Amino acid sequence: MMRRLAVVGFLAMTGCDSIIESQSQQALWEALDIQDYQFVYSVSCFCGFTGPNPAKLTVRNGVVVKVEPAGNAILPPTTAAAATYPTIDSLFAIIERARLAKPATMEIQYDATYHFPTIIGLDPVKNAADDEITYRVESFSPGVTAASDK
Numbered sequence: 001m002m003r004r005l006a007v008v009g010f011l012a013m014t015g016c017d018s019i020i021e022s023q024s025q026q027a028l029w030e031a032l033d034i035q036d037y038q039f040v041y042s043v044s045c046f047c048g049f050t051g052p053n054p055a056k057l058t059v060r061n062g063v064v065v066k067v068e069p070a071g072n073a074i075l076p077p078t079t080a081a082a083a084t085y086p087t088i089d090s091l092f093a094i095i096e097r098a099r100l101a102k103p104a105t106m107e108i109q110y111d112a113t114y115h116f117p118t119i120i121g122l123d124p125v126k127n128a129a130d131d132e133i134t135y136r137v138e139s140f141s142p143g144v145t146a147a148s149d150k
Helices: 004-014 019-032 080-084 089-101
Strands: 037-045 055-060 065-071 106-110 117-123 133-142
Touching: 004 133, 019 089, 065 080, 089 106, 089 117, 089 133
Parallel strands: none
Antiparallel strands: 037 055, 037 133, 055 065, 106 117, 117 133
16 A cells, blocks of 8 residues: 555656656756757747747757747847857756746646657746746757758
């Protein structure tokens, strides 16, 4: 009986926004050692986000090297903005910082193949207006070659 309760307790703790799930997904992502990739990144918030949104990001050796508008983004790409955009590793850091701040709600979804967060939805303060923020990752493509980002 105690063993069954322990298993049920463990399963309850490993929901999509648990620290165990996040650490597990991050470890699986890191084990893949993907340093070169592209993805479409978007932010939904009332936070004055600047730069292309959504943006197609090119990451080389774990660093964002290129930012260009994606989808219906209307702002032009800027070289200076590249440093302000996250890598996949940075998204895991966002999750950890948010968790430490103990938001009212936190929803995280992960890619089944590459284990990075595809959606990070945060509501820092319950019943506060316009403090919610959602980060999205779409169209992930690993192993981008140098020729493809020219």
